[in-house]
Amino acid sequence: MQNMNLSFSFIGAGNVATHLAQALKNKGHKIVQIYSRTTSSAKTLANKVDAAFTKDIDQISDQADVYIVALKDSVFNEVLSQLDLSNKLLVHCSGSLPLNVLMPYSRNIGVLYPLQTFSKNRELDFQKVPVFVEANNKKDLEILCALANTISNNVSRMDSEKRKSLHVAAVMACNFSNHFYAMAAEYLNSKEIAFDVLRPLIEETAQKVQELMPKDAQTGPAIRFDTNIIDKHLEALSEFPSYQNLYNSISQSIFEYHKEKQ
């Protein structure tokens, strides 16, 4: 199945499309065309994967076998309703959308959800990205599994309901963590301390839970709600009232969580 001889077009040229298209191209798959509402995004990705590009919906080519939709959920239907892809394998990459959002647009539908935080200008090893696949029929599920296995060593099947749960958890573990890095950076900057000093701590915090479960890796004053420290920290955040509120509610949450676990 390594040489599948399938060709791909991308509807969307954002972070997910950029990494997925490059991973496919790197493994020898043909990318026919990139569509994006902005020419520069379409062109940038098209150049990376040796594909044509367009910003016009009516110029989307019918020459690919598989159409990968990597659009924001909010414009999903607006774009797809203008296309006739009813004979194509139509695949989306969204954690939060169920498979059946594609039902109005094709008989052959699937999902290929790469669980990772993608930024356009950051390279990563796609082989290590967990990929979750789903399809509305056995043949396409096999095709998508085989396809995903050409770009990742970590492929699983997962239905829409579980995928939505996984997406919620991913937002908490990734997007929220990064926001606390950002808040810490902002606060340090106000005190003229370089963010650099936190980098080893951030790295080790993530490395610990590669082996431990997070509940066993927790450290810090909130576990026992050490008011000696927490009150000082709340006072230290007095110029950042919104951070103060979050500091307080998350410390409470940590305390409650660990009280229950004991």
Next chain:
Amino acid sequence: MQNMNLSFSFIGAGNVATHLAQALKNKGHKIVQIYSRTTSSAKTLANKVDAAFTKDIDQISDQADVYIVALKDSVFNEVLSQLDLSNKLLVHCSGSLPLNVLMPYSRNIGVLYPLQTFSKNRELDFQKVPVFVEANNKKDLEILCALANTISNNVSRMDSEKRKSLHVAAVMACNFSNHFYAMAAEYLNSKEIAFDVLRPLIEETAQKVQELMPKDAQTGPAIRFDTNIIDKHLEALSEFPSYQNLYNSISQSIFEYHKEKQ
């Protein structure tokens, strides 16, 4: 200065004491004695670093040159007020306590603050741990800098005020992030999904900010407050009302933060 011929005793045998004592021992420093209120903690660490141990305050030996206090802030004064260490170099390891909390107890006082998340049963490379030192006189500051440089490649001087700010930032970047890993794990467990699937995402989230600033690494629905996704996630968390509240307030915070940055 590599062979400093200083000997050390530890007041406290928790996570920080365990890692610091082992780092010192590994670099050839002599550890005289470990004190802890619980014999088993004192003994466990003493065995690791070839030292004596005691749980009795009045049995704390006067044979060491440097006494490293690694106690919870809440018992700090209770323990130190029972000792006479006025002729010793007395050092604490706390991010949140100023240097001068040691003033009642010795003429020669300092701080050696290792900025890392330490768990007893997890090994780490202490050479990469940022260590921040402070002292009340030039000679002891030089001694502590030289000492810290024997165990870490990342030693800086920092005063008490900045150290407190750094500690606040560390709690946000480390303890709070880990709590979101824990919440994600708990939620996934309730949906019968293994935490394993999130590990590559957590690792990459931390790796991204080793190079990027966190504001440039942020991804996810909250940046543009994508209500299509956020409302679904809030509904998906309906059985976890406390997580729902945090999800909402952090998403708001991410949105406000990125709106201001644009």
